[in-house]
Each structure stands twice: as structure tokens, then as C-alpha cells.
Amino acid sequence: MKTHHSKILTTLVLLIALSTFNRAFSQSLPYAREVVKALTSKEFYGRGYINKGDSIAADYIKEHLRSFGAKPVGDSYYQPFTMSVNTFPEPILLKIDDQDKQAGIDYLVHPASSSISGTFGITRITLQDVIQQQQAIEKIRNSAGTFIVLDAIEKDDLNEYLATRLEKLEKYLLFNPGIPAVGTIILQADKLTWFGSQEQLSKTVLMMSASSFPEEAQEIQIEINAELLQDYQSQNVIASIDGVNNDSSVVVIAHYDHFGKMGDALFPGANDNASGTAMLLSLARYYSKNTPPYKMIFIAFGGEEIGLLGSDHFTEHPTFDLDSIKFLLNFDLAGTGDEGIQVVNGSVYRSRFDSLVALNDKFDLLPEIRIRGKACNSDHCMFDHKDVPGFYMYTLGGIKAYHDVYDRFETLPFTEFEDYFKLITLFIDSL
Numbered sequence: 001m002k003t004h005h006s007k008i009l010t011t012l013v014l015l016i017a018l019s020t021f022n023r024a025f026s027q028s029l030p031y032a033r034e035v036v037k038a039l040t041s042k043e044f045y046g047r048g049y050i051n052k053g054d055s056i057a058a059d060y061i062k063e064h065l066r067s068f069g070a071k072p073v074g075d076s077y078y079q080p081f082t083m084s085v086n087t088f089p090e091p092i093l094l095k096i097d098d099q100d101k102q103a104g105i106d107y108l109v110h111p112a113s114s115s116i117s118g119t120f121g122i123t124r125i126t127l128q129d130v131i132q133q134q135q136a137i138e139k140i141r142n143s144a145g146t147f148i149v150l151d152a153i154e155k156d157d158l159n160e161y162l163a164t165r166l167e168k169l170e171k172y173l174l175f176n177p178g179i180p181a182v183g184t185i186i187l188q189a190d191k192l193t194w195f196g197s198q199e200q201l202s203k204t205v206l207m208m209s210a211s212s213f214p215e216e217a218q219e220i221q222i223e224i225n226a227e228l229l230q231d232y233q234s235q236n237v238i239a240s241i242d243g244v245n246n247d248s249s250v251v252v253i254a255h256y257d258h259f260g261k262m263g264d265a266l267f268p269g270a271n272d273n274a275s276g277t278a279m280l281l282s283l284a285r286y287y288s289k290n291t292p293p294y295k296m297i298f299i300a301f302g303g304e305e306i307g308l309l310g311s312d313h314f315t316e317h318p319t320f321d322l323d324s325i326k327f328l329l330n331f332d333l334a335g336t337g338d339e340g341i342q343v344v345n346g347s348v349y350r351s352r353f354d355s356l357v358a359l360n361d362k363f364d365l366l367p368e369i370r371i372r373g374k375a376c377n378s379d380h381c382m383f384d385h386k387d388v389p390g391f392y393m394y395t396l397g398g399i400k401a402y403h404d405v406y407d408r409f410e411t412l413p414f415t416e417f418e419d420y421f422k423l424i425t426l427f428i429d430s431l
């Protein structure tokens, strides 16, 4: 009888546990979608430095953490830090032979560009000029008052020697004060990918898709207003939830910043990294209702895209003991998963990686978990430098949008978000 009773009891407990488990998980995707939708909306200005988009995002994250009962680590949810960043706050005008070109779609302004206003001629340097070399030198010498347009996109067929020469020329044409031209336009066959800059240099450089640049173009009308923000105050958002054992912590990090705006062009950063921020907040939400094995510390970093600035500041001025970190998880690009996930540091912390794979196999969650060694490509890198054990995980497949105006909520698939979230909670509970 006793055995029988306890069997029924065990089954009941298991059923209740499973249904709670499923209920808690089935709610993760709608919440994550809500977070990504909000963070990518125009009211957040692309979470950059125009209209203090970064601070608006930090405030949103802080309020969500607070609503889950997560406490500040120290006196405040914020850890402020200052940075320099070059911005383009005004609408940008670019006309080529009276044809309007659209920022973000036809071209990108190099993030270190300076201001410029006027109408200029064109010095076109073709692959033929690069091959002849002397011709290219001559054209550059006579480029005063014009824009140099490097039009040598057929690089795929080049032999190694010419490819290297073209690469050198491209570098030489960027911000070179010795060149008489007012600026440079580099034509590209591949997709436009933006980045950030802490400095402003004394020329104007654009990256333009070759198909947007008319073959016989004669004249460029351009107006760019670049503003270098110095000592701009941004912030990290830090909060914690107590666990069963609070001597050690599991730290979840994700950067919330993105590139903001380039003139009127908005860079919403849905996959990069509203999705990782949504993973962080979803975990905080989950562990506010399900006591974690260790203290959970959540850090949403600012300034990542400009050079890992928030995480650099934090690891140099930690608000808690870095030695108490049992394991760290960095989420950056969490919104797809069609081809599984990649685990940076997987081969460094091999037994942790193996247990992640075992959990994934047992519960049949993600299609693939790929292993990778060290890579200094996101905020976890600053913790690597301090010997804090951890993974950086990112989802694979789904979309090609990255560091461009197309990384939007509307086209972010969230393919594996639910299973990804499930896997992470199982992994954290197994630590």
C-alpha cells in the first residue's frame, strides 16, 4: 500500500512539476517578443547616442528588472561610465547627378567621418587603374575638390598579388590627410555593414553599394553633419536575484546598445542585441518565480558596439567579487536558431559544454550545438581577460541582417527562442 501510495504521489508531483515547468516556459516567447518589439521601436532611437536612446533603453531594462523583484548590486541599478562616440544627428543629403540616395539603404557613412557640405566632382578609380598603378597614382594626385570613388568590385577574380594591392589602396584612401580629394566613396558588391567609432577623422568616407552608384556619374551633392560626443555618459544596468546558495553567482550578460541612427536611418538592432536582452530579462523573470541554485546576477551592458566599453569598464571596476562567479553566460544574437547555436569557449570549458549538449539531446531542443574556442567578439571577452569561466552563445541561421537597417523586429524569426530559453534554464539549474 505504502509503495502504491507513494507511486501515485510521485506521479502527481511529477505531473504538477511538469505542468508548472511547461506553463513557465510557454510564456517566455510572448514576453521576449514584447521586449524586442519595444527596444527596436523608434522611441528608443536604435539604442544609440542620438536623443539618448541608450539611456531610454537602460531605463526600460531597469524597470523590468525592478518589477521582477531583482535588487540593485550596490546603491543603484546603474553603473555609469563615459565614452566618446562620433554621431550623425542631422538628416543626411546625398545626390548623385540629381538622384537622391538613401542613407542606410544605398550607402553608409563611415562612422569616423567628418562633416561636409557642397557639390563636388568625381575621380573614379577603376580596377584597370589599380592594375596600371601609375594611372591610379596620377588620378589621386589630381583629385583636389573631388570625391575619389573606388570602383573595383570585381575583386573575386583577382590574383593574390592584385587583391593585396587593391586592399592596400583601399586602406590608403581612407582618411588620408595627404590626399587632395575631399573624401572617398568605396563601392561594394556585398551587403553594407555598419560599425561604430570613438573618434572623428578629418575626411568624409562613404561605403556605397555598387548598384546604387550610376555608371557615368559626374557630380555629387552632399551634406553630412558629424558630431563627436565627448565624455558622453552611458551606463550598465546590474541587478541580482538570490538563490539557494548565495556565496557563488551565475552571471547573465547581454549588451543592450546598438548603433542608434545615421541621419534619418534607424538601426533597430533586433537580433543584435534586443534578442539577447530579451533572453536576459526572460531569465530574470523566470528566476524571480523559481529560486535558482546560486545567486543570479544580470548585467545589461552599454557601449558594446563602440568597442566593448561597458564590459571593459565593469571588469575594471566590478561592483561584486569576480572570483565569486561560478559561470557566466553572454547572450548576443539570440533571435534565430534555425541552424542551432554556436558556443564560444566551448572547447575551453569542455565538461560544461558536454553537459549542455547532453541536456539538449535529452530534451530534444536545438537542432545543433557547435563548439568554438576563444573569440574576443562580444562582452564575455573582458571577463575572459579576468579568467572568469563562461560561454558566449549565439544563434545561427535564419536571417542575414546584421549591423544594418534590416535587423528589424518584423523579420526576426525567434525560431528556437522557446527551446533555447528552456535549455539555458536546464543548464543553469544543473550547475
Ligand SMILES: [Zn+2]
Pocket (backbone or CB within 6 Å): 255, 272, 273, 304, 332, 333, 378
Ligand atoms: Zn551584438
